Amino acid sequence: MSSFEYYAPETMSELLDILSANQENSKILAGGTDVTVHLREGKIAPQCVIALKKVSDLKGISLQGTNIVIGPMTTFTELVESPIIRENAWLLAQAAVSVGSPQIRNQGTVGGNIANASPAGDSLPALMALDAVLKIISKRGEREMPLENFYLGISKNKLEKDEIVAGISFPVLEKGTGSAFVKLGRRNALAISRISAAAIIGYDHAENLITSCRISVGSVAQNPFRVRSAEQMMLSCPLNADNRNKCITAAFEEMAATLGKRASAVYKRKAGPEIVRRALDEAIRMAGGSWEAVI
Numbered sequence: 001m002s003s004f005e006y007y008a009p010e011t012m013s014e015l016l017d018i019l020s021a022n023q024e025n026s027k028i029l030a031g032g033t034d035v036t037v038h039l040r041e042g043k044i045a046p047q048c049v050i051a052l053k054k055v056s057d058l059k060g061i062s063l064q065g066t067n068i069v070i071g072p073m074t075t076f077t078e079l080v081e082s083p084i085i086r087e088n089a090w091l092l093a094q095a096a097v098s099v100g101s102p103q104i105r106n107q108g109t110v111g112g113n114i115a116n117a118s119p120a121g122d123s124l125p126a127l128m129a130l131d132a133v134l135k136i137i138s139k140r141g142e143r144e145m146p147l148e149n150f151y152l153g154i155s156k157n158k159l160e161k162d163e164i165v166a167g168i169s170f171p172v173l174e175k176g177t178g179s180a181f182v183k184l185g186r187r188n189a190l191a192i193s194r195i196s197a198a199a200i201i202g203y204d205h206a207e208n209l210i211t212s213c214r215i216s217v218g219s220v221a222q223n224p225f226r227v228r229s230a231e232q233m234m235l236s237c238p239l240n241a242d243n244r245n246k247c248i249t250a251a252f253e254e255m256a257a258t259l260g261k262r263a264s265a266v267y268k269r270k271a272g273p274e275i276v277r278r279a280l281d282e283a284i285r286m287a288g289g290s291w292e293a294v295i
């Protein structure tokens with residue numbers, strides 16, 4: 001591992017000054033579960049490492065009106081244990097608890113997961129289904145970007161060299177909405193996702209109608225994405241087996257279009273419809289939909 005200068009600023013303005021002055025070869029350090037591996041393996045050799053851990057503005061989970069706001073330095077364990085997340089965005093707690101091991105969940109942060117831009121980042125399908133918006137900050141100013149628009153491929157995002165992710169926000173789920181995150185990995189513990197799906201479904205019991213539907217998938221393409229045509233076809237549909245199966249087929253067609261010919265594509269063509277089915281079924285069940293009617 002080559003040597004580097006280490007900074008641990010305590011305030012946001014100090015952080016942005018350091019980042020602005022060292023943009024050419026610096027690396028942001030959050031929980032370090034990705035960065036330290038990359039440093040050790042020599043994949044990166046920054047001249048300057050800037051740790052976020054002392055900047056209190058980057059921590060915490062709060063309910064602000066009808067929005068949930070999460071600091072990027074929030075760990076997966078904090079997401080899992082947060083009553084705000086468990087009560088208003090259940091699928092994000094599910095995604096967080098599926099990450100690695102207790103040590104990784106204690107150390108790894110949601111901001112690191114987002115910025116790392118892995119196809120298998122577990123919080124990403126859940127946050128995309130939640131319509132999460134990122135607050136991005138540099139010394140030059142502040143901008144917002146939907147998470148869905150943030151990626152440019154594997155390990156590539158739209159941050160400029162002097163910018164950080166400073167916040168993540170999304171609307172709370174309405175009452176009567178069910179949500180689920182489902183992941184298939186190679187092993188039960190420490191498994192990086194081979195394929196994952198997140199679903200959020202609103203259901204009108206009186207009319208037996210699907211009122212809202214958001215589905216996203218991970219580890220399918222270079223970055224997680226929403227399966228929009230599948231979502232659209234479910235809207236205002238009665239809850240029945242036929243419509244659910246049409247939705248799974250539509251989702252799979254969107255996924256299959258990105259799979260290409262790589263070795264894992266054979267497995268993913270089989271697992272894709274199944275993972276979407278599980279996410280949909282769990283979300284529908286949580287929304288209080290008639291499970292029997294779906295089967």
Ligand SMILES: Cc1cc2nc3c(=O)[nH]c(=O)nc-3n(C[C@H](O)[C@H](O)[C@H](O)COP(=O)(O)OP(=O)(O)OC[C@H]3O[C@@H](n4cnc5c(N)ncnc54)[C@H](O)[C@@H]3O)c2cc1C
Pocket residue numbers: 027028029030031032033034035036037052072073098099100101104107108109110111112113114115116120121122123159163164165166190191192193
């Ligand atoms: C053994 C092991 C198991 C794992 N299992 C899983 C798993 O099951 N699911 C999963 O999703 N991931 C898994 N990971 C990957 C990793 O733990 C996650 O991606 C984690 O969320 C990274 O967060 P971090 O805080 O450790 O980020 P860091 O390693 O500190 O940073 C990751 C990247 O994000 C950048 N960064 C961090 N914060 C910000 C910010 N606020 N603004 C701008 N850039 C930022 C860093 O510069 C770096 O490029 C695993 C890793 C290991 C080592």
